[in-house]
Amino acid sequence: MAGMGTVPATQSFLAGEKVTASKLTAATKTPLDFLMNPPRCGVYTATGIPCASGTSTLVTFDTESWDTDSMHSTSTDISRVAINTTGQYLVTFYGRFPSNATGYRQLNFRKNSNGNSAGGSTMSTIALAAVNGSQTFVTRTFELNCLAGDYFELFAMQNSGASLTLDAGQRVTGMEFRWLGN
Known part of the structure; x- marks a missing residue:
């Protein structure tokens, strides 16, 4: 390469x-x-992440499925996927919340936010009503123009009235990036 x-x-x-x-x-x-x-990266959390009710929580990714362009580190800034090759990317982010009938579950995908849920720029937010009797899986896939030096982070929020732990595992809570072209 x-x-x-x-x-x-x-x-x-x-x-x-x-x-x-x-x-x-x-x-x-x-x-x-x-x-x-091509440049691509898939990251996920192998450990559940507690999310207090009504509080935006930075999602960290301690495990990589793949990383062909040094886009993620499992030791430094583990919440970030950094773009090294400018271009159009297919981006997917997802998170699974445990069963609970109250409120909504939300993921906010941000650019250059420095770990701050109000920092940088929101690129996409999706919220779903809670599912009673089953987990609530929140996901979105879209194309995004990225510049070398940009980095992306994911924030989870829920308002069940109690702390919920975001589920862990590959294809359960994570982000994926794949370079499509210039």
Whole structure:
């Protein structure tokens, strides 16, 4: 794969130019390798996260499903997924709350918020009424234009009147990013 944060440029051939291995590699293999394994990151929490009623809670991600572009660290700023390669991304965020009949469950996806639920910019918020007798699964998928240096965090909120612990596990509470193109 090309250097992190760089979309490889394709090479052109001039009429009558001799084809060399290095030129052919630059023209086809390097861009195809990048496209076959584009920047992407999937993170989740392996430990339940307590969410007090009526309080926005920063969701941390201690486990990675994959990370092809050094977008996440499990030791520093573990709530963040950072963009290293500018482009359009397919973004999914999700969280599962335990069964409780009262109130709503909400996820707020923010850019450059520095761990502050009022900081940075809200990119997407989704709230659902609580589901009695079953978990409430909140999720959203959309395309987002991202610049290298941007980072994203997720905040959970619920108003059941009591603390609820956000469920843990792969494809249970997490975020996923996949580079689609420029």
